[in-house]
Amino acid sequence: MNHSHNSTPPVILTIAGFDPSGGAGIIADLKTFASHNCYGVAGITALTTQNSQGVTAVEPVQAALLKGSVNALLTDGQIKAVKVGMLGSRANAEVVREFLEANATLPCVLDPVWRSSTGVELTDAAT
Numbered sequence: 001m002n003h004s005h006n007s008t009p010p011v012i013l014t015i016a017g018f019d020p021s022g023g024a025g026i027i028a029d030l031k032t033f034a035s036h037n038c039y040g041v042a043g044i045t046a047l048t049t050q051n052s053q054g055v056t057a058v059e060p061v062q063a064a065l066l067k068g069s070v071n072a073l074l075t076d077g078q079i080k081a082v083k084v085g086m087l088g089s090r091a092n093a094e095v096v097r098e099f100l101e102a103n104a105t106l107p108c109v110l111d112p113v114w115r116s117s118t119g120v121e122l123t124d125a126a127t
Helices: 025-035 063-074 090-102
Strands: 011-018 039-051 056-060 077-085 108-110
Touching: 011 025, 025 039, 025 056, 039 090, 056 077, 063 090, 077 090
Parallel strands: 011 039, 011 077, 077 108
Antiparallel strands: 039 056
16 A cells, blocks of 8 residues: 655754855755755855865855844744854844744754864854
8 A cells, every 4th residue: 555645844944154065054954954854944144155175255144134034934934943053243143042032942953153164264253
């Protein structure tokens, strides 16, 4: 007997930086979520220029944009867990703190990345 299964995969939110090489950050998180049959959504904290050899620039996104992105995703009402990575700035750290306090029942993995594996600082001095 063949049983079809029409369940929706759990939605996991990652809040992290964007590594265009896919080795870390948002892209790596989304690949990991997919490998565990989860659907990933993302709030981007910073854009980077980097490749497999290292990071050459980091530009935090505006905190209002991060807050708007995360709140828009939250209104869908499907997020089951959160993973937090690189924050990029003190203002973004505050947005994430407020989000986590307001959604304290969501399971959360905190993995704030302060510098790249090659030693490049990934947050501003105030963070």
